[in-house]
Amino acid sequence: MGRLTTHVLDTAHGKPGQGIQVRLYRTDGGQRQLVCERLTNADGRCDQPLLEGDAFTSGIYELDFDVGSYFQALGIRLTEPAFLNIVTLRFGVADATQHYHVPLVTTPWSYSTYRGS
Numbered sequence: 474m475g476r477l478t479t480h481v482l483d484t485a486h487g488k489p490g491q492g493i494q495v496r497l498y499r500t501d502g503g504q505r506q507l508v509c510e511r512l513t514n515a516d517g518r519c520d521q522p523l524l525e526g527d528a529f530t531s532g533i534y535e536l537d538f539d540v541g542s543y544f545q546a547l548g549i550r551l552t553e554p555a556f557l558n559i560v561t562l563r564f565g566v567a568d569a570t571q572h573y574h575v576p577l578v579t580t581p582w583s584y585s586t587y588r589g590s
Contacts, residue, residue, distance in 0.1 A: 475569040476525035479536060480518040483543075485580035489517025492546070494539040497523045499532060500563070508534075529569045536562045536575060544581045551581060560584050 477497070481490030493513045498505040511519040523536075541558030545551060557579070564586075566573055574589035 474526050475529045475571050475573070476522040477529055477534070477566070478519065478522050478572070478574045480516070480574075480576045481513050481538060481540075482517060482576065482578045483580070484578055485544075485549075486547070489513070489515065490538075490540070490543055490577070490579065491515050491517060493517075493543045495519060495523075496537040498535040498537070500535060501532070505535060529566070531566050531569045533563065533565050536564075536577075538562075538577050538579070540577075540579050540581075540584070549581055556582050557584065562586050564588075 479495060481493050483490045490513055495511045495513060497508040499508050509523055511523065514520055538560045540560050541555045560577060560579065562575060562577065564575055575586060576589050578585045
């Protein structure tokens with residue numbers, strides 16, 4: 474059974490990104506449709522998959538991570554506007570029977586992603 478999961482790693486502080494708002498969208502013809510919203514837990518992960526089973530289909534998805542609010546809540550002095558506020562990752566799912574793990578590795582000034590396991 475395929476599923477989509479994520480987590481956030483705060484490499485500026487060497488810890489999981491706890492309490493980060495994550496929104497998942499499916500894009501179809503350039504239109505974004507909100508699929509779900511989650512908050513990351515103490516391990517920087519969502520408590521349940523973002524999508525799984527029949528609800529998880531091939532296509533183009535976007536994950537929005539509210540890292541600006543997270544770093545601001547930690548007391549990090551950010552520029553106005555913040556260099557990073559909402560980080561959007563757009564990715565494709567070719568085979569929805571597989572596990573797609575799409576993490577965010579971030580600081581207030583940078584981010585990266587990869588397809589994990």
